Amino acid sequence: MTLIDRFCSFLLCIALLNPVSARYLSICEGGRTTVTCLPGYVIDIREAFYGRDNQHTCPSGTIHTTTCRASTSETLIRGKCQGRNSCSLLASNSVFGDSCRGTFKYIYLEYQCKENVNSGVRTATICENSQSTISCEQGSTINVLDSFYGRIDRTTCPSGNTYTTSCKAVHSPIYIRGLCQSRKTCTIRATNSVFGDPCYGTYKYVQIKYVCN
Structure with missing residues (x-):
């Protein structure tokens, strides 16, 4: 050697x-x-x-x-x-x-x-054309485990305009992680102008699973 x-x-x-x-x-x-x-x-x-x-x-x-x-x-x-x-x-x-x-x-x-501390998983849902702020307690920051903009079921943000339940904007996970990861708080707008429209005519939402580390 x-x-x-x-x-x-x-x-x-x-x-x-x-x-x-x-x-x-x-x-x-x-x-x-x-x-x-x-x-x-x-x-x-x-x-x-x-x-x-x-x-x-x-x-x-x-x-x-x-x-x-x-x-x-x-x-x-x-x-x-x-x-x-x-x-x-x-x-x-x-x-x-x-x-x-x-x-x-x-x-x-x-x-x-x-x-990696994967206890205390939280889920935030933001219906289309709305915005919401997610935050962690003092001394901890957001660790995004999974996220998307689109629709994967009929029960979340129910609407008569649901033509598909297999719809996710391709780049939405990267964008959401870049916006929220390791921050104490972040605000997300669930709109086509932010993520694009992955399923035209279907009412969509942002869903984020995260923990506070």
Whole structure:
């Protein structure tokens, strides 16, 4: 075993013994990486962006600025990863947009793996064209377990305009997680203007299952 192998094994042991220690990850433009925590732990994002803030990370001959961050990148990354055991991230303009044309960019992620506490599951339902605020008690934050905008039964938000019960807006879980995950409170509007209309003519609703950690 080489010295580098021993050093890497040592770092791995530290990560396993202390799964809640801060971790730092960079994914160069065009690359894809899976972020994973140990079983029983979930990802807690401290900072995240897609862009560039220095010359040294992912070095390239095409660096025209070091003050470049895609405006929605943190929300999108949180929507994919926050509160999950693992997630896959692609560092691409097709995902985040091109915030600094011609500059080679990267995803930067600072996170911890926190113990997952799945007790006390709560459900919030928001009927179409309404809005509601969900919140947690002092000292705890929202951990979204499942969410969607659409309709999966006839009894929730009953209406005469129910033509399907297998309807979910594709991107609604990511949007809701990005809006609410790890916050003390968040307000959600259940409208087609926010989520799109996944089943035209059917009266829909937002449903969120969450815990306060």
